[in-house]
C-alpha cells in the first residue's frame with residue numbers, strides 16, 4: 001500500500017535536500033549529478049548519490065514509491081544540467 005500523502009511528503013523533503021545540495025557554496029562550480037562531483041567534489045547530496053545509485057543499479061525493478069522519487073530526481077537532475085549548460089554558455093559569451 002502506498003499512501004499518496006507519504007509520497008508527496010517524501011518528495012517535498014527530497015526537494016528541500018536537493019535545494020541544499022545545489023546551494024552548497026563549496027560546490028558551486030560543480031555540476032551535481034555527475035561522477036566528478038561525487039568522487040572529486042565529495043558531494044553526497046541527493047542528485048550525486050542518485051546518479052551513482054542509478055549507474056550501479058542492475059535490478060531494474062524498484063518499489064513504486066522509489067520509482068516516484070527517482071522520477072522526481074531525474075526531473076531535478078535534467079533541470080540542473082540544463083541550468084548549468086545555460087550558465088556556462090552565458091559565461092563563454094560574456
Ligand SMILES: [Zn+2]
Nearest residue numbers: 032043045048
Ligand atoms: Zn552533488
